[in-house]
Amino acid sequence: MKTEQNTSAMVEVRVDGRSIRVPEGTMLLEACRKAGAKVPTLCNSDKLAPYGACRMCLVEVEGRRPAASCHTPVAAGMVVRTSSEALSRIRGNILELVISDHPLECLSCPANGRCELQSVAAELGFRESRYQSPAQHRPPKDFSHPFLKVDMEKCIACARCVRACDELQGSFVLGMEGRGFDMRVIAGNGEGFADAGCVSCGACAVECPVAAIMDRAWVSDGLPDRTVTTTCSYCAVGCSLNVQVKGERVTMIEPSPLGSANRGHSCVKGRFAHEFAGSRERLRSPLIRGEDGELHEASWDEALDLVARKLTEVRDSHGPQAFAAIASARCTNEEDFLMQKFTRTVMGTNNIDNCSRVCHSPSAFALGKSLGTGAGTNSFEDVEHTDCIILIGANPTEAHPVFGARIKQAVLKGAELIVIDPRRIELAQIADMHLALNPGANGAVVSALQHVVLAEGLVDEDFIARFTEGFEEVKEAFKDKTPEWAEEISGVPAEQIREAARRFAKAGRAMILWGLGVTEAAHGSNTVFGLINLALMTGNLGKPGTGANPIRGQNNVQGGSDVGALPNVFSDYRSVADPVARKEHQEVWGTLPPSQGGLTLPQMFDAAHAGTLKAMWITAEDVAQSDPNTEHVVGALQSLDFLVCQEIFLNETTRYAHVVLPGATFLEKDGTFVNSDRRIQRVRRAIPPLEGCKPDGDIYQEVALRMGGDLGFGTPPDPAKVMEELAALSPNWRGVSYERLEGEGGFLQWPCRSPEDPGTAIVHEGGAFLSGKGRFTPFEWQPPAELPDEEYPLFLTTGRQLFHYNVGTMTRRTAVTQLLPAQKERLRIHPKDAAKLGVENGREVLVISRRGRVTVEAEVTRKVKPGTVFMTFHFPETQTNLLLSSAADEYTGCPEYKVSAVRVQAL
Ligand code: SF4
Ligand code: SF4
Ligand code: SF4
Ligand code: FES
Structure with missing residues (x-):
């Protein structure tokens, strides 16, 4: 079974007279x-499988x-010599041959100083080639890619x-063509990178040992002054990035080979979409709305004084509940901790929330209730130790x-994959099964999966008996939820549901991954409960290769919630009503925080409409674009007496701000993020904040001081000290410190309860649930708030695309917009629906819902199923969210972004 752990025997070999022991199967x-020997290599890479092309080693x-x-495995008793005259001669000959077809223009080559061929030549003491006419082959250069330059004249055919494209990225774009000196790399069938399905991850450029495929920045900027390792600020994978800096400018970003979450890989956003930080459009001065209704530049003192004065007025005249804050999943843990401390201690209210409310709050809620902690149970690594993955409502x-x-690689190596999604996403194309359900039907399919497992006795009785509670209730609840019943609702054939349930339950180790397709629904929490039930009843928790794992969205959406930027809990999800937690906070903060739970994000907008909420402070959240039912949100913002927006660019929300404060990007600040698998990692300042901007945490402290408070970590606040307090107040973070994060592989996974605790890769290990016992939860499936009807006959579902991020604030200010798919919004519609409606590919259509209408170009594609259309929300010029309803999850208020009824009209 592929899940076997490495139990290889150790063998002893002698290298240059030194004996060492290594596991059997290790390459020489x-x-x-x-053994400390230096062996030259060219085609070898630690990240790739052995290949054996160049013989340099x-x-x-x-x-x-x-x-x-x-690519020679060790054998017991081997006696090895890594240097000798004969070896030097052979290596020299190989090198000479390679160089005979390689231009000798090192000094003017952009790879000068970082070329592996150059280093090997220097190591071997190579001076000149006996071959008189090097570089006979001059294939044309390809400079068509916005981020990469391709110069096959320099290729050494390694x-x-x-x-890298096959084994790391799984895009299979590149191939070798020709023989001997004519051998070269081609993209697709020779049509070039862009047309061959390249996703611009840059892995090929990272691996290229010479300057044949290289980052354009190599050419334009040369070697950096310094390199700073930090954590990506786009998605919650949490890739470690090496940021190269010249002067005060970021010239290039490469994935860190030491990154625990990314192992030297990255995507187009983390690697290439960084120019937004130096954009001319960055806010560089505070802005105050004048009597003319326009925003005008102001000094920091003016702006901070005004914010402090207005917030004091609101608090003192209308009470603390008249204020609410929205913290940002884009900011660091330390900044979010500061903002919740400001809200609770200076303003005296628990009215603080973050965007997890509108994405994964159902995951946190259901995981917390069922298992005792609101985070995923296992680590990314577990996809490599599993036999079967259910991927539902996610497009990783x-x-x-x-x-x-990484999932793709696991599947290519034999893990079974069951995709449950209305769209034929990329992973559905390599999956063993694709259950293409109707939007809003997740809960029905998940109910039927449980029914099959229960009815066919595919449960893990021993696990259920020893580690869980509530099984009998769940057995009863799903007794009549047959696959035939679910087929009626979901459109997924009953037999497919049966087979999926059997595959999952019978796999040795099976895991569940889910995304916003599950949670952004009117009954998202119930579906998450169902997924956890499924894991519990099959014993797939607390072991490698198993687990119930939400794939979190934004870079620090996990951390923002972990550190208490939520209305009902302090950091570490300790209830604001818990007397012990309150007392501990009082001792540290010197003031007793309020015990009454605060407003959730949607409730804040309702309260603004009702006139009870008077002032808001929103950091790095463009709620007027990203939240559903835009009109309702805008109306709420307009009703406020005072709105502070802290942002790096003007956006839809700042239109309604009274004061705009210019914050800083992740490249300009120190702190930590928590990624999707609870990995706490450092964010390190690579460049100083742009003149006129301040790190977000500094701003909270400055306002606190002006209001007679002090957040307590100096001015500006010292992030390491903030972490000390955060750790002291959070039992599951008690062992976390900056000192440890600098070592220990650069990360700690919470729970990490003491300085000796190495952190937790798998929570609830061995059935030791944080809640005591794993809790089954019955539920009754309910339809989404809105279903297609005669007037609005199509389902609209929404999501992301590769090249953009969230509302595009950052990515749209980078060169990714040169890539065709990144240029504008498109309505994806199935050919059958398009034909019925007279919609043509590339032509504009009107999309109309009960809330609004938008005009957008149509893309006719079989990647959506008939009856369902798809849009993203990356483009402010196409206000997709205008179309969405305010329906929300009954437990958490998470909005139903994924299901709306619309009609489409050809224009
Ligand atoms: S950039 Fe990535 S996807 Fe494109 S060719 Fe290189 S490795 Fe493949
Ligand atoms: S382009 Fe670079 S990595 Fe690819 S075969 Fe040529 S030298 Fe090797
Ligand atoms: S966007 Fe996500 S996957 Fe891409 S580099 Fe950043 S953290 Fe990694
Ligand atoms: S490095 Fe071993 S064959 Fe190329």
């Missing part, structure tokens, strides 16, 4: 390196012919780029590309 090259093995160490290859690539 690794053994030689372990030859070593002598006693009793054998010289062997290519990178195939690392091809293997676009929304979480590095994790998506």
Whole structure:
């Protein structure tokens, strides 16, 4: 079974006279390196499978012919020499041959100083080639890609780029063509990168040892002054990035080979979409709305004084409940902690929320209720140790590309994949099964999956008996939820549901991954309960390769909630009503925080409409574009007496702000983020904040001081000290400190309860649920708030696409917009629906719902099913969210972004 752990025996080998022990199966090259020997390589990469093309890594093995160490496994008793006159001669010959067809213009080459061929030549003391006419082959250069330059004249045919595209990214774009000196890399069938399905991840450029495929920034900017390792601020995969800086300018970003979440890989956004930080459109001064209704530049003192004065007035005249704050999933843990502390101690209210409300609050809620903690149970690594994955309502290859690539690799290596999604997403195309359900039918399908497992006795009785409670209720609740019943609702054939349930339950180790397609629904919490039930009844929790795992959206949406930017809990999800937590906070904060739960994000807008909420402070959230039912949100913002927006750019929400404060980007601040698998990682300042801007945490402290408070970590606040307090107040973070984050592989996964605790890769291990016992939860499936009817006959579902992020604030200010799919919004519609409605590919259509209408170009595609259309919300010029309803999850208020009824008219 592929889930077996590495139990290989150790073998002893001698390398250059030194004995070492390595696991059986280790390649000789690794053994030689372990013994301290330096063996030159060209085609080898630690991230790729052994290939053995260049022979540069030859070593002598006693009793054998010289062997290519990178793809020769060790054998017990081997005696190896890594240097000798003969080896030097062979390596020199190989090098000479490679260089005979390589231009010798190192000094003017952009790879000068970081070219592996150059380094190997220097190591071998290579001075000149006996071949008189190097570089006979001059294939045309390809500079058509916005981020990469391709110069095959320099290619040494090592195939690392091809293997990176296959083995890391899984896009299979590149191939080798020709033989001998004519061998070169081609994209697709030679049509070039852009047309061959390249997703611009840059893995080929990272792997290329020379300057044949390279980042354009190499060419334009040369070697950096310094490199700073930080964490990506786009999605919640949490890739470690090496930011290269010249002066005070970021020139290039590469994935860190040491990154625990990304292992040297990245996607187009993390790697290339960083120019937004230096955009001319960045806010560089506070703005105050004048009597003429316009925003005018103001000094920091003026703006901060005004904010402090107005918030004091609101608090003192209308009471603390008249204020609400929205913290940002884009900001660091330390900043979000500061904002909730400001809200609770200076303003005296629990009215603080963050955008997890509108994405994964049902996941946190249901996981908390069922298992005792509101986070995913397992780690990214577990996709490599599983036999079967149910992926429901998530499109990781676009929304979480590095994790998506990892899932793809796991599937290619044999893990079963069952995709449950209305769309034929990329992973559905390689899945064993695709259950293409109707939007809004997740709960029905998940009910029927449980029914099959229960009815066919596919449960893990021992696990249920020892570690869970509430099983009998669930057995009863799903007794009549047959696959035939679910077929009526979901459109998924009953037999498919049966087969999926059997595959999942019978797999040795099975895991569930879900995304916003599950949670952004009127009954999203119920579906999450169902998924957890499924994991519990099959014993798929607390072990490698199993688990119930939400794939979180934004970079720090997990952290924002973990640190207490929520209306009902402090950091570490401790209830604001819990007397012990309150007392501990009082001791540290010097003031007793309010015990009454605060307003959720949608409730804030309702309260503004009702006139009870007078002032809001919104950090880095464009609620007027990203939240559903735009008119309702805008109306709420307009009703406020005072709105502060803290942003890096003007946006739809700042239109209604009284004061706009310019914050800083992740490249300009220190702190930490928590990724989707609870990995706490450092964010490090690579460049100073643009003149006129301030890190967001500094701003909270400055306003607090002006209001007679003090958040307590200095001015500006020291993020390491903030972490100390956060850890002290959060039992599951008690072992976290900056000191530890600098070592220990650069991350700690919470729970991490003491300085000795290494952190927790798998929560609830061995059935030790944080809640005591894993709790089954029955529920009754209910339809979405809105179903298609005669007037609005189509389902509209929404989501993300690869090249953009959220409302596009950052990505639209980068060169990703040069890539065709990133240029405008499109309504994806099935050919059958398009034909019925007279809609043509590339022509504009009107999309109308009960809330509003938008005009958008149609893309006729079989990736959506008949009866369902799809749009993203990345483009402010196409206000997709105008179309969406205010229906929300009954437990958490998470809006139903994924299901609306619309009609489409050809224009
Ligand atoms: S950028 Fe990524 S997807 Fe494109 S060719 Fe290179 S490795 Fe493949
Ligand atoms: S383009 Fe670079 S990585 Fe690819 S085969 Fe040529 S030298 Fe190797
Ligand atoms: S996968 Fe996510 S975290 Fe990684 S580079 Fe891409 S956007 Fe950044
Ligand atoms: S590095 Fe071993 S064959 Fe190329």
